Amino acid sequence: MSAVVHADEKPIATKVRVIGHRGASALRPEHTLASYAKAIADGADFIEPDLVMTKDGVPVARHENEISGTTDVANHPEFASRKTTKTIDGHRVTGWFTEDFTLAELKTLRARERLPEYRSTQYDGDFQVPTFDEIIDFVAAESATRGRVIGIIPEIKHGTYFQKISLPMEDRVLAIIAAHRYTQRAPVEIQSFEIANLRYLREKLGKSHPNVRLLQLIDDSDEQPYDVVATGGKLSYGDMMTPAGLREIASYADAIGPNIRSIIPLKADGTLGTSTPLVHDAHAAGLELHPYTFRPENHFQAKDFWQGSDPKTFNEAGSIAEIRAYLAAGIDAFFTDDPAIGRKAVDGL
Numbered sequence: 416m417s418a419v420v421h422a423d424e425k426p427i428a429t430k431v432r433v434i435g436h437r438g439a440s441a442l443r444p445e446h447t448l449a450s451y452a453k454a455i456a457d458g459a460d461f462i463e464p465d466l467v468m469t470k471d472g473v474p475v476a477r478h479e480n481e482i483s484g485t486t487d488v489a490n491h492p493e494f495a496s497r498k499t500t501k502t503i504d505g506h507r508v509t510g511w512f513t514e515d516f517t518l519a520e521l522k523t524l525r526a527r528e529r530l531p532e533y534r535s536t537q538y539d540g541d542f543q544v545p546t547f548d549e550i551i552d553f554v555a556a557e558s559a560t561r562g563r564v565i566g567i568i569p570e571i572k573h574g575t576y577f578q579k580i581s582l583p584m585e586d587r588v589l590a591i592i593a594a595h596r597y598t599q600r601a602p603v604e605i606q607s608f609e610i611a612n613l614r615y616l617r618e619k620l621g622k623s624h625p626n627v628r629l630l631q632l633i634d635d636s637d638e639q640p641y642d643v644v645a646t647g648g649k650l651s652y653g654d655m656m657t658p659a660g661l662r663e664i665a666s667y668a669d670a671i672g673p674n675i676r677s678i679i680p681l682k683a684d685g686t687l688g689t690s691t692p693l694v695h696d697a698h699a700a701g702l703e704l705h706p707y708t709f710r711p712e713n714h715f716q717a718k719d720f721w722q723g724s725d726p727k728t729f730n731e732a733g734s735i736a737e738i739r740a741y742l743a744a745g746i747d748a749f750f751t752d753d754p755a756i757g758r759k760a761v762d763g764l
Contacts, residue, residue, distance in 0.1 A: 424694045424745030428703050432748035433757040434568055435459035436708050437478060441534060441729075441752035444526040445485065446476040447542035448553050455557045457755035461566035461602070461748075464550050467573070468582040473518045474547040474591065478529070479503075480573060483510040486524040487540060494520070503576055504641040514582055518546065533712050533727055547591050555597035566602035568630070574612040575642045585612050589619060592627065599626070604705075606630040606672060609642040610650075617667040628669040630705060631655070633677065656693055661700040670703035670747065678706055678744055685718035687740060694745040703747035709738050711753045735760045 438450025439457055451462045464476040480503065483489050488511045489498075497516070500509040513521065527539040545553070547569065558565050571584050578584075588605065592598040603626060607613050613629050620627055634640075636653030643650045654660050656677065664671060673693065682688045697704050710716070711734045714726035720733030731753075738749065738760035751757035 424690075424698065426703075426745055426747045427698050427701075428747035430460075431742065431746070431761050432460040432566070432705075433458065433754050433761060434461040434463055434705065434748055434750045435754045436463055436750040436752050437465065438462055439752070439754055440529075441711050444528050444538055444542060445478060446545070447526045448545050448549070449538065449542050451550065451553060452557070454754045455554070455561070455565055457753075458758035459565070459754035461568045461604070462550075462554065463568045463570065463606075463750065464545075464547060465570045465572050466547055466584060466588065467513045468577050468584055468587075469513055469516055469518045469521060471517045472582060472587065474584060474587055475513060475518070475521060476545050476547065476550060477513060478572075480513045480576075481508050481510040482513060482524070482544075485529050486526055486544065488524050491524065504573055505644060514577070514580060533714060547588065548595075551591065551595045551598055554601075555595065558597065558601070564601050566604065567598065568604040568606060570606040570632070571609075571612060573641070574607055574609045575645050585615055586619075589616070602626055602628070604628045604630050604670070606632050608632040608634060609640045611642045614667045629667065630670045630672050631664050631668040632707075633671055633673040635674065636677070656696075658696045658699065661697050661702060665700040665702050668702070670705050671697055672705045672707055672750075675706045675709065675741060675749075678704070678741060678746065681717055687717045687719050687737075690744050698745065704745070705748040705750070706741065706746055707750035709734055709741075709749060709751040709753075709757065711756055731756050731759075735763070739764065 435454025437445035439453035440450055443450035443453050454462050465478045466474040467477050467480040469475055488494055497511055521544050525540045526542045528534050528536045554565050554567055592603055633652045639651050678693050679690050680688045694704055711729050713721045713728045713730050716733050716737050720737045722728055722730045722733055734756045
């Protein structure tokens with residue numbers, strides 16, 4: 416990165432957008448219609464479905480294709496034999512995987528809270544796993560009811576992995592977007608931590624879908640996109656966050672989604688440090704910044720903003736203050752687990 420820090424950086428977006436991370440995942444089980452409904456009711460500009468594939472080729476919303484942490488699959492004796500160990504993006508994972516279930520089978524499961532140590536489990540068992548089609552229909556209905564446009568920001572998870580098991584997601588996602596009148600005109604932003612699939616999507620979209628944008632997600636600087644790993648490449652996310660790397664991203668994507676700590680890192684004592692040049696450098700390349708993720712519990716916040724010493728404390732004031740520190744750094748949108756808090760942080764300025 417360049418050596419100069421620009422503390423007075425301004426957004427390049429005309430309006431800073433609040434993105435409901437997996438819906439309102441601090442308040443409802445993530446990636447359920449209930450979670451998306453709460454996010455929309457609380458003022459989210461976009462809702463975010465992470466997409467994985469079923470055995471019969473249907474994109475559904477789960478944070479990972481391994482679903483023991485977000486569904487009650489372990490309580491279904493009829494599926495006990497499907498517990499297995501796989502290598503996903505270079506990591507050994509044991510559990511149950513969406514690609515081993517048909518959609519009809521997945522629909523017999525119910526969602527549960529992924530972070531029960533911090534969040535309520537009162538809604539465990541109430542909600543199904545939704546398909547991407549169902550989410551678009553739901554958002555279109557909510558938009559019509561509320562009289563405002565609500566964007567959708569789907570993430571293609573494990574693109575290389577699903578391609579290798581003959582369940583490629585990219586064309587299927589584009590076909591679903593094209594099949595719905597709502598997503599022919601409403602804002603859509605497709606995300607990926609990989610590069611090749613975003614380049615492919617850019618080529619496929621061309622200039623004929625101005626409402627569909629692409630977001631390059633960025634992990635820790637010492638990590639690599641898995642499609643780069645799979646082809647023996649050396650490019651790291653750190654390389655991608657240099658001025659030259661950002662200019663390369665701008666050739667196929669419209670925005671980057673880094674971890675919030677890549678913008679303002681934490682000091683050794685857990686308090687906020689000094690802004691990096693990332694916002695300035697990304698804006699100079701013509702890229703918006705949509706960082707992830709602001710969460711309302713103490714545990715996830717910089718120590719500057721904690722209320723008391725209990726990591727589990729739900730700390731709205733702290734989250735608002737933390738978000739505003741990043742807004743001051745010039746971000747263009749942000750992911751939050753509690754969109755009502757995000758809305759207050761933006762609208763109260």
